[in-house]
Amino acid sequence: MIAASVLVAPILIVVFRSFTTGRLGVSVGFNIEGYLRVFSDPQILSMLNNSLVYAAGSAALGTGLGAMLAWIVARTNTPGKTLVELMPLYPILMPPIMKNIAWILLLAPKSGVLNSFLRESWGIEAHVFNAFSMGAMIWVFGLACVPLGYLFLLPVFLSFDPSLEESAYIAGSRPMHTMSRITFPLAIPAFLSAFVLNFLRGLRSFETPVLQGSPGGIHVFVAKVYDAMSVDFNPGLATAYSSVLIFLSIVSLLFYIRATRFSERYATITGKGYRVKIIDIGKWKYVTFVAVFAYFLVGIVIPFVVLIVVSLIPYYDYETFMKFPANIDLSNYVRVLNHPSFLSGLYNSLTLSVLIALITVLTGIIMAFTIYRTKVFGSKVFEVVGTMPLAFPPLVLSLGLVIAIIGTPLYNTLWGLGIGLFVAYFPYALRNASGAIVNIHKELDEAAWVHGARWRHVFFKVTLPLLRPTVAGALFYIFIESLRNVDVAVLLVAPGTEYGPVTLFEYFRVGQWAEAAAGGVIYLIILVVAVSVAKLAFNIKFTL
Amino acid sequence: MSRRIMSVIGLLAVSAVLAAGGVGFAASAAEDVYNKTTSALYEKAKQEGALVIYSVWDVEHLVKITEAFSKRFPGIKTSYWQGRNPEIITRVMTEFQAGQGSVDSILSDNAPPVLRAAGAIMPYETVQKEFLILHDPTMPVVSLQIQALAYNTKKLKPADLPKDWEGVTNPKYKGNVALDDPMRAGPLSTQLAALKALWKDDARFARFVKGLKALGVPVHKSTSAMFRLVISGEYAIAMPALLHDVMSEKEKGTPLDLVKTVPPIVFARNAAVYAKAPHPNAAKLLGEWLISPEGQAALDSVGREASRKGFPSKTSIDSAFGPGTKAIGVQDKLFLEDPKKWLDTNVKPLWEG
Structure with missing residues (x-):
């Protein structure tokens, strides 16, 4: 209830604002003028169509690829086990905007590395690749959606009762057939959880549409929300536009709830003892290795290499790019490392991100447990409430948060910022935990109830230990995401408080791509080293 | 004839000396006004003790500018928050409606006029207006x-x-x-x-x-x-x-x-004073100092355009476009x-x- 209240307060505030008109600072009456403007806007249908294609395409690509990688890592005898486990993790560390910039530099029609190479080396004048097309938008944002799919699906495949698959083998089914008919259908709740989240992220995402859509004449719906805020300065209108996103969020959630309504069907962790079985996929294991490696290449290596080169040359054009390393220039790194709050800002953000990840994930599990394992009246409402923050574009949500805490001692403190990050990332924790709890058969809880256990014993002694793989994945994801959050945090950062992401990603925000690339490279190296050390030296299993 | 020519030349010479003296006197008078104003503002600002800036400018620029300001006017603790114009407008207006006195100076281009229209800006006219390329009687134009x-x-x-x-x-x-x-x-x-x-x-x-x-x-x-x-x-x-x-x-x-x-x-970049500024004198002092040659030099050192007429800078209209180039102002x-x-x-x- 406490978590729900924290989530509901900013939401109610922005919903209330949607029934007011007038710009910021103007006293206005309570009316539906904003909604009338929204629903009489002739542009929204075409923009909504673009948004739906873009969000659904990216979510399908990202979640599908993530599920495939999770299955390969968890269930197959693909060679190079440690490497295969690590390769899908690294791309998670790369912020989506870095991927945007790298892929624009690679795929731009006239000046991109690939088209220029084809033109200069092969005489192909046609623009084979186009960074400013719907396909490229889906490709880039889809890649950014893979981590969520991977982290949501991996625990499911790792906690899979193999008896169902064994039955299929006994009946003569081949591994690939078993995978498509038995394994993947049982992972539907987690898959849909990740798909719904990625879909909603796509609907409200703004960076890819701004950087890649606008130059190609592709305009998405969320641009209306941003225009209402940045041209109209009218949060009421922005929220009225957001109501379309809220409606789509509710529809996708209802779809999810309906698709998983017979949750027992998807329970893969039951009262019977089992051991996860690694499937021998024969010669296909080399194909799966190549698949993981290919994702590793496009997910991080290629964009990372492009950004490293861009960060080390005076400016990007194809001619200068190809002269590398003869024209190496370290000035961007000198500038970033001398940034006044580059190092000091990291302390606050690291501390806060660890705390937020822990609190958010634990609260998400408690709420999912309440929804699926208790009979608390109206608990299903939490399912919608808990996911709702994702329907609001960050600036709108951030405004609701500011209004909610302004005038309280929390305003302009790290605590206020922490609450903002909690609200922003709670949907991920809830959806992650919901997908995982559905996979745990109720008979385990029931056995504990029968033996007189109270709910807290059931939760801490039965459910939570079984959710350990899920907890690890969600912690990792939310930690990484909140470590680089700028959009929600920006209004909540107090003057004089150095907060890592805001300063680190400032170069991206002001469009200094070379400095941004240098900052991004340093940031990525720190995270990659930390993840590798933790994984290899201390044998910490982020997802297993 | 030659005597007449000589007397004309003599008159011209005397006029030139007087004109130069007049200009010098005017400049020095303006300088006096600036010095008196900043001294008075500094005394009050020192009692206020702090200055909070919201700005759209790069953090690196803000750090260098506030460091130079603090060096010139010790005893005033400066802090800043950086955001984009829509974020600045959203934050300031929300704080304004809530009666929050959290910011003093808003260093930006698009945000100040919008905030002024909503009543969130305290009018302040700089004493150095005759030196400015663009002048706004309610918000000092510190850069362009x-x-x-x-x-x-x-x-x-x-x-x-x-x-x-x-x-x-x-x-x-x-x-x-x-x-x-x-x-x-x-x-x-x-x-x-x-x-x-x-x-x-x-x-x-x-x-x-x-x-x-x-x-x-x-x-x-x-x-x-x-x-x-x-x-x-x-x-x-x-x-x-x-x-x-x-x-x-x-x-x-x-x-x-x-x-x-x-x-x-x-287009003007202002140092506007927030209507509910807790440290209004420090905010006014910042605006005045940024327009002064010393402040303009601090802006120039980070590549920001000067707003002061004739200020020698690589980003000035004269040096970039050639002397005498006429600029088109945005004043609608x-x-x-x-x-x-x-x-x-x-x-x-x-x-x-």
């Missing part, structure tokens, strides 16, 4: 946003360049122009507001907007990303670019230059305070019609 037409020197030869802003609409540039979205509160809409006021000719303005539309090029919502695409060679012309970006790229050897025949568009009140309304009235029917 100067727009220029920039081009990629690898993609276009000087002979092929447009001669003025309207020249960009020539169909031969189709596919080569990176065009900012004229329907958002960005550089191109600012330019349109300046040109409309300058031309005072609706037919000419309509031809210009429709000419841009007829280029059939997609519009960009991120000026900085658009600028990068011009540097990379994706486009040949940036419509428009910001002077300080162009000059800083030229220093790095980027193949970029200005079209010097196209007159620059200038409706555009400054309610860009959406101005765009809906003046541009939307032409652009979307």
